[in-house]
Amino acid sequence: MSDVAEWWQTSIINMEPGRISIRGEEIEELIGNLSFAEMIWLMICGTKPDSGQARLLEAALVASVDHGPQAPSIAAARMAVTCGLGLNGAMGTAVHMLDDVHGGAGEQLVDWLHHLVDSGVEDNLDTEISAYQAKVNSFIPGFGHRFHKPVDP
Template structure:
């Protein structure tokens, strides 16, 4: 009987939580000791990394989380949440619909940017100059992955995404205080300079690129950068879903009813008829 019980209890193995009647411990810390003493960013760090960050590390993490909460109803994730509510979904359904939109193109570029930054950092540590390493690794990325350089370019914010300079300035402050090394902020700026020169016009660092600098500086793995973006954007998602729920529209599609799509098949209907 004991052997069977061990088979069941060992089916899932975790170092995250230990729970028994009357007792809950996260990473060895009693929940009652955490409540009221750690912030939500500190708790995120504890759960994903296994230890508690310093207050300065938690503050920088919080800055990245705050910066990415929302980008308006034209953002696919927010639009999906609002449309989901008009179709009758609850808040949790709307949030699930929105988070499922956060993939490689929308919301997932932070993970890719962390990876690219690490490519460049590894090359620099091997003795390559930063400018040369940036150019070589961008070429490698575009040859092996996609022509789009993750974390750069924005269809609305030109010549500058207002979030990026603020976040980089906060990284500079943290580096001056010894909280982070500043290596990835330098890489981000080198990429910005390179892309501007190659394009002949500003290619703004976007929210994915800026938060990726912070996540890389703090030592978060690339996939966690995407997960953290999902956590952050969920704040905007729930706000928009709740607002839409209270506005009360039903089955509200992506465009007003008077606007039709472009039909490219045979025998189109005359739009004037």
């Protein structure tokens, strides 16, 4: 790769002097015309979301903003700041706390949803959900929380 401009080009972004495009869309056309959630969707999925997809991602972003000081990642970030770390160090500390036990339900849910789509069972979801709850866990990953019973806000 001899041209430096090629180094900045990916399937998501093409950046060169005086020009930035995201998924083939000029950044100037996106600014003011897409919400933050719609922009994230475009970057991740490669297409602009429909209104239902945009509302779903917006709801997920709002729900994930803060879970109070008792959440392990938040407690660790606060402790990091107390110990003198700056913002980047505190955020890194919090992110490193995320895994299957804490913050992993989203990934587990996506894996299960991929399984459902790959299995072609969209027309029989009630049966699939009931089977999952009977065989694997009564809680569907990403739905419900041990501290918020009986209903997760």
